[in-house]
Amino acid sequence: MKRPELLTRILITVVIVGVVGAPLYIWSRTPLIHAQMSENGGWSPDVLRAEVGKPLHLKLTSDDVMHGFAVGQTDMEGIDVEPGKVSNVTLNFDKPGIYTFYCTRWCGLNHWRMRGTIEVSGSPSEPEPATVPLYVSLNLDIDAPHDARVIPSSQPSAMRGQGLAIELPVNLSAEYYHAHSPQQAFNDLSNPSLTDSQRWDVVAYLWQSNTDQESLANGKQLYAQNCAACHGENGAGDGVFDDDLKAAGDASAQTMTGAQDMKMQTPANFTDPTRILGASPALLQGKILRGGMGTGMPMWGSIFTEDQIRDLIAYIYSFQFDYEK
């Protein structure tokens, strides 16, 4: 073989091996966390491991649509995970445990299924006593209908109620608020000097007095990010996924026969007074924490903190009560 031929062959071989080998090597050493719509697999991998005190560097990319990434039960701000691009995030954990990471963008009908876990190991710390949720200690059946038997003829006003409450010996403790529905409070306010409408106004005031503007604003933000896709921006159960959820429910013929004859995939309508005025904060807490068994309502217990759930509940009641000042 002539020398130029030999050298050319060597050159071509080296170049081809390089162009195949180098990217393959780099690719194999770049661990990416891939996000895909749930139908296509969700997070991959969906189980991560970390150690207390050691930063966990993650490279995230989306293989289809825009997703988001956040870790539940932390104060982490969600970051965007864009299709074809790589987002970097560094996490630090100060307590061992199993954390849930989740998608923060409405990426599809099964967006809420896009979850994974981070198993954080480390030196065992004092185990924190688990708090029993109120709905459990109250032995509430959160799957049973809790409809209000009496509803107001117009939207109760907290401002009007405040004026009336000053004149009345009304005292509502936080414990009472958490354990009772607005309708129960309405019944307990059976003062002959008040009309039904005025009693509802007082209930609205009492509910408002158990929250504040900051909590309501936080609840509103959480609702917009996590709930509005199904329940609708205005709480009417008509979010952007509503049609798809109905279609999915019809397709699977899942129906729940009960007082509301509710399609299992139909998001709750928070503007329905029968539904919300019959629901106590404890009941709503249970629904949010555990999710709706057999319905499309996801379990948020591993995502939201106790305070976040409290703020969300306060905001949900604002669909019934006029809190404006």
Add this chain to the structure above:
Amino acid sequence: MAKIELTRSPFIKNTLKSRYPQLAVFIVMLVGYIFAILAGLIGTPVGSHNFSIVFVWIAWWAILILVVVPFFGRGWCAMCPIPLPGEWLQRGAVLAPPDKKPKWLNLRVPKMFRNIWLQNISFLLLALFSSVLLTTPSITGIVLAAMLFAAIGLSMIFERRAFCRYLCPVGGFIGLYSQAAPIELRIKDKQVCVTCEGKPCYNGSSAGYGCPWDVFPGGLTKNTYCGLCMECIRTCPHDNIAVNLRLFSADLAKPSTRMDEAFKAFIMLGSAMIYAGVLLGPWGMLKDAAYNVGSNAWFVYVFIFLAIIFGILPGIFTLGIVGIKSSTPLKHRFASLSSALIPLGLMFWVAFSLSFVLTNASYILAALSDPLGLGWNLFGTANTTWQPMLTPILAPAQTLALVGGLIWSARTAQKAANEVKVSSIPMVVYCFVLTSVMLWLLL
């Protein structure tokens, strides 16, 4: 205008005659091609950020259809990396012919396949799956790899570049449109070829290989099947091969009478129109049908696609020419007159591609910096946001291309009509109607 012989320039001639400049280009192209396969298979599945999709279907396509084919004809074939590995194996050498010939089958391609029907079919196959192919990197990677391996396989079985000549889905239409290009490779003096012993340009010699495209340069009258590989320039002992600059569409003065080429013109014309509707049009149902390969809607799409290309377009064309009084048989007339559709089809593709390419060109910068979607930023352009380019001039440029194509086609129709001694009016009307439809689809 007389032809201008470019190879009179010693620089051009020596550059073309030496194997090394071409080899350097080949190696760069092969590297890019293999990297595109790899990126398709292991890179991000997001098409708009994957090197394989962005560089093959946006960058390469833009250069091919807007520059190379219109101005250099088969210029792409002169640097295409697909046949290289097979050809090197077939020859047993990368550079000049070796002392011993390698023992491959070296069969002649059966006569029934020595036409471009297989290329028509391979193009149609890609066209029917194009919505998926153009957007799914893994599919693009597989198709690119399949073409490479098909070329290698055919080189092991058949002589010369059987893949390029008879199967390549791209080569078919490049060949068709290269007739319109202002570049040609031709012999200088026919008599020299007649008296040349051994015909080394076709059979090869110690200076180079016999024509890989199975063409005898001495009989070359059209660009269609000359791959501009420059092998004949190296082997001709009489310095009788020239690369000329000429008028556009010079080859179309003498239209072909082959039905495979005639139908290639209809395939390309119809595909450009269908693509304009599917990929650029506002009809979501059409896009869904084209994308959901294997669904009932997709089969309907396939039926309509094939019906337009093999039924409606040639059917209406035939109706237009069947009544013309002529001594030329209808089949011959059909094939000859369809040459008028070559400039029209080329400009349809130019107009369609302008829209497609300018809309998506900004993806090139991002993919260049992060070709595998691993979070790199090699040139600082990884975060370039998508933005359509040159939007204000798009519609005027497309209109200019389409109207220019219509005029060009009308002129070609006149020449073709003169050849078969019929009126050109039906072809001009046909081209006018199709151009109007294309204008409506694009604007």
